Amino acid sequence: SSERGENAAGGLFPYSAREERDAMCGIAGMVHSDPAHPVSYETVQRMCDRIVHRGPDDYGSYVEGPVGIGMRRLSIIDLDGGKQPIPNEDRTVWVILNGEIYNYKELKRQLEALGHRFATASDTEVIVHLYEEYGPDCVLKLRGMFGFAVWDLRRQTLMLARDRVGIKPLYYAELPTGLAFASELKSLLTLPDLPRAVSSQAVAEYVAHLCVPGRLSIFDAVQKLLPAHRLLYRHGRASVDCYWQVEPQPDFAKSENEWIEEVREQLRDAVESHMVADVPIGAFLSGGLDSGSLVALMAKASAEPVRTFTVGLTTEVGDFDERDAARVIATQYRTKHEECLLAAEVGSLLPSIVASFDEPFADSSAIPNWLVCRETVRHVKVALSGLGGDELFGGYERYVGLQMGEWFRWIPGPIRSSLAALVGSLASGDGSSPMIDRVKRFMAAGELPLAQRYFSFIAAFANASDILHSDVIKQVGSGAPRYEEIIRGLTVREPLDVALTSDLHLYLPDDLLTLSDRISMAHSLEVRVPFVDHQLIECLSKMPARYKVRGFQKKVLFRKVIRDLLPSEHFARPKQGFSIPLAYWLRGSLKTMLLDVTGSRAAKESPWFDWPKVKKLVDEHLSGQHNHEIRLWGILCFQEWSRQYLGKGSH
Numbered sequence: 129s130s131e132r133g134e135n136a137a138g139g140l141f142p143y144s145a146r147e148e149r150d151a152m153c154g155i156a157g158m159v160h161s162d163p164a165h166p167v168s169y170e171t172v173q174r175m176c177d178r179i180v181h182r183g184p185d186d187y188g189s190y191v192e193g194p195v196g197i198g199m200r201r202l203s204i205i206d207l208d209g210g211k212q213p214i215p216n217e218d219r220t221v222w223v224i225l226n227g228e229i230y231n232y233k234e235l236k237r238q239l240e241a242l243g244h245r246f247a248t249a250s251d252t253e254v255i256v257h258l259y260e261e262y263g264p265d266c267v268l269k270l271r272g273m274f275g276f277a278v279w280d281l282r283r284q285t286l287m288l289a290r291d292r293v294g295i296k297p298l299y300y301a302e303l304p305t306g307l308a309f310a311s312e313l314k315s316l317l318t319l320p321d322l323p324r325a326v327s328s329q330a331v332a333e334y335v336a337h338l339c340v341p342g343r344l345s346i347f348d349a350v351q352k353l354l355p356a357h358r359l360l361y362r363h364g365r366a367s368v369d370c371y372w373q374v375e376p377q378p379d380f381a382k383s384e385n386e387w388i389e390e391v392r393e394q395l396r397d398a399v400e401s402h403m404v405a406d407v408p409i410g411a412f413l414s415g416g417l418d419s420g421s422l423v424a425l426m427a428k429a430s431a432e433p434v435r436t437f438t439v440g441l442t443t444e445v446g447d448f449d450e451r452d453a454a455r456v457i458a459t460q461y462r463t464k465h466e467e468c469l470l471a472a473e474v475g476s477l478l479p480s481i482v483a484s485f486d487e488p489f490a491d492s493s494a495i496p497n498w499l500v501c502r503e504t505v506r507h508v509k510v511a512l513s514g515l516g517g518d519e520l521f522g523g524y525e526r527y528v529g530l531q532m533g534e535w536f537r538w539i540p541g542p543i544r545s546s547l548a549a550l551v552g553s554l555a556s557g558d559g560s561s562p563m564i565d566r567v568k569r570f571m572a573a574g575e576l577p578l579a580q581r582y583f584s585f586i587a588a589f590a591n592a593s594d595i596l597h598s599d600v601i602k603q604v605g606s607g608a609p610r611y612e613e614i615i616r617g618l619t620v621r622e623p624l625d626v627a628l629t630s631d632l633h634l635y636l637p638d639d640l641l642t643l644s645d646r647i648s649m650a651h652s653l654e655v656r657v658p659f660v661d662h663q664l665i666e667c668l669s670k671m672p673a674r675y676k677v678r679g680f681q682k683k684v685l686f687r688k689v690i691r692d693l694l695p696s697e698h699f700a701r702p703k704q705g706f707s708i709p710l711a712y713w714l715r716g717s718l719k720t721m722l723l724d725v726t727g728s729r730a731a732k733e734s735p736w737f738d739w740p741k742v743k744k745l746v747d748e749h750l751s752g753q754h755n756h757e758i759r760l761w762g763i764l765c766f767q768e769w770s771r772q773y774l775g776k777g778s779h
Contacts, residue, residue, distance in 0.1 A: 153182055153183035153199050153200050153201040153212070153225075153226050153311075154176065154179035154180075154181075154182030154183050154199065154200045154226060154310070154311040154312060154315070154649075155197070155198070155199045155224040155225070155226045155275065155276070155277060155309075155310065155311050156172065156175035156176050156179065156197075156198055156199075156308075156309065156310035156311065156315040156316075157172060157175070157195070157196055157197035157198060157224070157277055157279075157286075157308070157309055157310075158171065158172070158175075158195070158196050158305075158306060158307065158308040158309075158319075159194060159195045159196075159279070159286045159306050159307050159361055160194035160195075160305050160306035161194075161305065161306045161307075161363070161364030162194065162305075162306075162364075163193060163194045163284070164194075165194055165305065165306075166193050166194060167191055167193075167194060167195060167196035168191070168196070169189065169191045169196065171196060171318075171319070172189050172191055172196040172197065172198040173187070173189065173198065174318045175198065175308075175310055175315040175316070175318050175319075176189070176198040176199065176200050176315070177200075178312075178314045178315045178317075178318055179200055179310070179311055179312050179314065179315050180200055181649060181650055181651075181652055182200050182226070182311060182312070182649045182652070183199065183200030183201040183652075184200070184652050185201055186200070186201035186211070187199070187200055187201070188201070188211055188212045188213055188224075189213065190213040190215075190222050190279070192281075194306070195279050195286070197213055197222065197224050197277055197279055198213075198224070199212045199213065199224045199225075199226070212224050212225065212252055213279075214247075214248065214250060214252050214253045214256055215256065216256045216257065216260055217244075217245055217247075219281075220280070220281040220282050221256050221259055221260060221278060221279070221280055221281065222256075222278070222279045222281070223252055223253075223255045223256045223259070223276060223277065223278050223279075224252075224276060224277050225251075225252040225255060225274060225275075225276040226274065226275045226276065226296050226298075226311050227272055227273045227274030227275060227276070227291065227295070227296045228251065228272050228273055228274070228402075228656070229251040229252075229254055229255070229270055229271070229272040229274065230271045230272045230401040230402065230404070230661075231269075231270070231271040231272070231401070232250075232251035232254045232272075235254045235258065235269060235270075236249075236254055239254065239257045239258065239261065242261060244257040244260065244261070251272075252276075255270070255276060255278065256278070258270075259278050259280070259287070264287055264289075264358055264360060265371075266278075267289045267358055267371055268371060268372075270291075271401070271661070271662065271663065272291060273291045273293075273295035273296050273656070273657070274289070274290070274291045274295075274296055275288075275289070275290050275291070275296040275297060275298035275311060275353075276288070276289055277309060283362065284362060284363065285360060285361065285362040286307065286359075286360070286361040286362070287358060287359070287360055287361075288300065288309055288353055288358065288359040288361075289353075289357075289358040289359075289371075290353045290354070290355055290356070290357055290358075291355065291356075291662075292355060292356040292372045292374075292662040292665075293355055293356075293632075293636065293637060293641065293660045293662060293665065294354070294355030294356075294636070294637030294638075294641050294642075295637075295641050295644075295645070295657060295660065296311070296645065297311055297312065297352065297642065297645055298310075298311065298352065298353040299311070299312065299313050299315075299316060299345060299350055299351070299352055299353070300350070300351055300352075300353060300359065300366075301316055301319075301322055301349050301350045301351070302366055303319070303321055303322065303349070304321070305321065306361075306364070307361045307366060308322075312486055312646075313345060313346075313347075313350060313486035313487060314486050316350055317486075317773075322347075322349055322350070323347070323348065323349040324347060324349075324774075325347065325348045325349065326346060326347060326348070326774070327340075327344055327345070327346060327347060327348045328600050328603045328604050329344060329603075329604045329609070330344045330345065330346045330347075330487075331346075331488075331596070331600065331736050331766075332592045332596060332600065332601075332604045332605075332606070332608075333608060333609070333610060334346075334488050334490075334762070334766065335588060335589045335592050335595050335596060335762065336583075336587045336588060336589055336590070336592065336608045336611070337586075337587065337588070337608070337610075337611075337634070337635075337638065337639065338488075338489070338490035338491055338588050338639070338758065338761075338762045338765075339487075339488075339489050339490070339491065339638050339639050339642060340487045340488065340489075340638070341610045341611075341634050341638035342354065342609075342610035342613070342634070342638065344610075345487060346486075346487040346488060346769075346773075353368070354368075354370070355633075355637050356370055356371055356372040356373065357369065357370050357371065358371055372662070374632075374662075374665055374666055374669045375617075375618060375619065375620065375625075375629055375669065376620045376622065376625040376628070376629060376669055376670075376673075377620075377669060377670055378620075378622075378625075378670060378671070378672040378673070379670040379671070379672070380672055384675065384685065384688075387671060387675055387685055388685060388688055388689050390667060391667065391668070391671075391685065391686070391689050392689050394661075394663065394664045394667045395421070395425060395658075395659075395664065395689065396425055396428075396429075397663075398658040398659065398661035398663070398664045399422060399425040399426060399429065399512070399658045400425075400429045401658070401661070402512060402656045402657075402658040402661075403426060403429060403430065403512070405510050408432075408435055408507075408508050408509075408510075409426075409434070409435065409508065409510045409511070409512065410434070410435040410436065410437055410504060410507065410508040410510065410511040410512070411423050411426055411434060411435070411436050411437070411463075411511060411512045411513075412436075412437055412438075412500060412504070412511055412512070412513050412514070413436040413437060413438050413454045413457060413458060413463075413465075414438065414450045414453070414454055414514075415450035415452070415453025415454050415698070415701060416450070416514070416701075417517070417523075417683065417686070417687070417690060417694065417698065417699070418514030418515075418516075418517030418518070418523075418659065419454075419513070419514040420454075420457045420514075420690075420693070420694050420698055421514070421690040421693050421694060422512060422513075422514045422658070422659070423436055423457055423458075423461055423463060424457070424460075424461055424690070424693035424694065425693070426512065427461035427462070427463065433462055433463055433464045434461065434463045434464070435463065435464045435465075435466070435507060435508055436454070436457075436458050436463040436464070436465045436466070437465075437466050437467070437500065437503060437504045437507070437511065438450065438451050438454040438455075438458075438465070438466070438467040438468075439467070439468055439469075439470055439496065439499050439500040439503055440467070440468070440469040440470070441469070441470060441471070441472050441496055441499070441708065442469050442470065442471050443471070443472065443708070443709050443712075443713075444709075444712070444713075444716060444717065445709045445712050446709075447469065448496075448707050448708060448709070449469060451467045451469070453698065453701060454467065455467070456695055456697075456698070457694065457695075457698075460695065466503070466504075466507055468503055470499050470503070472495050472496065472499060472708065474495055474713060474717070474718060475717070475718060475721055477495060477498060478764070478765075478768055479768060479772070480498075480650070481494050481495065481498055481647075482765055482768045482769050482772060483772055484646045484647060484649075484650040485642070485646050485769075486773070487769070488762075488765055488766045488769045489642070489643070489646075489765060489769075490588075490758070490761050490762040490764075490765035490766070491639050491640075491643050492708060492710050492757075492758070492761050493643065493708070494643055494647055495708055496708060497643060497644070497647045497648075498647050498650075498651075501647050501648050501650075501651045501653050501655075502651055504651075504653060505651045505652060505653040508653075509652075509653065509654060510653075510654045510655075510656065511648075511653060511654070511655050511656070512655070512656050512657075512658060513644060513655050513656070513657050514659060515640055515641070515644055515657045515659065515660070516636065516640070516657055516659035516660035517659045517683075517686070518683075519628065519631045519632060519635065519636050519640075520628070520632075520659060520660070520664070520665065520668050521668070521676055521683045521685070521686040522624065522628065522673075522676030522677040522682050522683055522684070522686075523682050523683050523686075524682070525566060525682075526566075526582075526585045526586065526627070527624055527627055527628075527676075527677045527682065528677060528679075528680055528682060529566065529569075529570050529585060530578075530581065530582055530585065530623045530624065530626075530627050531623050531624060531677060532570070533570065533573065533574065533578075533581055533623075534578075534623060536570075536574050537574070544574050544575070547571060548571040548572060548574060564755075565755050569584065569585055570585075572584065573585065578621065578623055578626060579615045579626060582623075582626060582627050582630060583608065583611055586630075586631075586635065587608065588758050588759050588762050589759065591606050592604075592605075592606040592607075592608075593606040594741065595737055595738060595741050595742070595745075595759070595763075596736060596737060596738065597734065597735055597736055597737060597738050598738065599735065600735070600736060610634060611630065611634060614629065614630055614633045614634060615630065622673050623673075624673040624676060624677050625673055628676070632665070636660065641657070641660070644657065671685070687699060710757040710758075710761060711749070711755050711757040714749060714750075714757055714760055714761075715749070715750055715752075719750070721764070722746065722760060722764065723746070725763075725764055725767050725768075726742050726743065726746050726760075726763065726764075726767075727743075728767075730767070730770075731767065736766070737763065737766075742763060745759055745760060745763075746760065
């Protein structure tokens with residue numbers, strides 16, 4: 129039941145005029161630097177067809193002269209409405225959006241008061257009129273998750289923008305013919321003139337972080353638009369700038385009770401703002417504090433039962449299963465609960481998981497995330513996730529370890545050295561408990577300065593020369609430029625603030641949010657992440673570190689904020705997360721694959737990895753001397769990526 133709205137020029141828009149919002153989708157396009165060189169409709173359609181999984185329900189494009197923009201849409205609200213691209217009244221400004229604008233109703237009221245006329249009730253159209261009113265600064269008004277493109281016909285200018293935290297992706301390439309962009313790298317790979325040279329620097333960053341962080345992509349010719357950045361392309365020239373920055377600025381004037389009340393209100397507001405949809409919304413529910421409090425807040429804000437989903441994993445070494453704890457929350461808040469226990473067939477899943485990222489990516493939690501998204505999309509199109517709670521409130525053991533490192537340095541040097549040698553000689557066992565490996569990392573980093581110490585905690589290979597071929601090291605060195613860039617920009621030196629800021633700008637967008645976006649979109653599932661709402665982040669940036677981690681206690685204030693939402697026994701449960709027995713698998717069910725891949729001719733002749741060092745890692749892991757699970761998984765994922773995208777095992 130759609131209606132047609134009339135624009136200022138008297139034309140008709142085939143868009144629904146009732147309340148509607150645009151859902152997750154994929155966007156792509158190209159602008160040629162030569163106005164006489166037209167973009168073909170087929171080029172735009174081909175780019176969009178490669179990301180059909182992001183939007184299987186609809187396709188739309190605007191192709192006119194030197195510009196072509198298009199989108200694939202996953203319909204969440206009003207199947208007949210929210211068509212994109214959406215123009216302004218005289219069709220001189222066009223927009224395509226991947227994401228959700230949560231404050232669009234408020235912005236629409238403000239714009240209508242300024243005289244703007246709307247043809248739809250879509251959150252996407254808000255961007256069109258904001259751009260008319262504020263130009264590129266329109267992005268400052270938005271609250272949401274987004275990657276969008278605006279084509280300004282009068283000024284012959286393309287604007288690209290990405291949300292503040294990096295929830296939604298945006299790639300671009302400057303080519304001899306012009307600028308191309310897309311939500312995923314695979315769209316750009318449809319362009320025949322895109323160079324395919326692999327970035328040596330990206331490979332070096334990958335072995336540190338098990339993802340390609342920051343501006344880099346795995347290909348030299350393609351870059352990512354950083355979170356909180358916008359790009360303007362006009363007359364063949366691109367300029368990029370940052371429109372939002374946040375770093376710790378502790379406010380010591382507020383009492384603990386004042387912080388509790390403020391954070392409680394910010395959490396409530398963030399969750400409620402993420403719940404608008406015309407289809408049932410679900411939530412991932414584990415036994416942890418983040419997802420439990422998320423479901424509690426959703427239930428309090430919803431007139432209908434919240435739909436919740438829990439997936440446990442059964443493995444050769446036992447079940448990794450939080451269904452019992454999740455069921456307690458589901459029962460308390462009377463959710464419509466779905467749960468299952470699945471076997472993770474890692475070998476068969478690996479090719480599909482690797483293909484969903486387009487770049488080397490080796491966070492092993494992609495495996496359980498793949499399974500939970502596959503099950504959830506059977507029931508709903510939208511799910512909320514508690515992702516971000518650990519990074520914002522201080523939920524990781526490494527945060528405790530970083531602060532303990534300051535105390536450790538008070539121990540006399542000879543004693544520290546003896547302890548480090550003793551711990552370093554311990555065997556890692558089967559990897560079923562991470563404690564020995566954590567202690568080993570802690571001791572090995574004991575003599576390092578603060579920033580390098582934290583890097584040693586988070587890096588798979590803290591020194592790229594430990595694994596990369598010497599020819600690569602000669603080109604790029606053995607450092608980690610993206611991490612160093614973030615640390616250089618800090619004005620605070622509180623250990624926890626250094627760690628949290630690093631994670632906010634690197635681990636969160638480049639690992640966790642990338643994983644969430646690609647895995648969910650591979651299943652045509654929209655995942656929203658209210659804990660990384662930028663207004664909540666701004667609030668927490670002012671919270672002193674002692675309210676996040678104190679001694680051995682993590683999430684100090686967060687636990688008090690949610691104390692009344694969850695059963696008391698939940699606060700005593702050990703953190704599990706999406707754990708999998710990867711170390712055991714690599715010695716068991718995945719051992720054959722590990723030996724086949726790392727012993728292949730392609731691995732031995734790799735221009736990227738030093739094969740004797742790879743073999744040493746394999747031998748040490750299989751013997752139980754050391755647990756190299758994350759390092760070996762990184763090598764396996766890189767080799768599989770090379771096979772798929774380069775047609776080779778390693779180069």
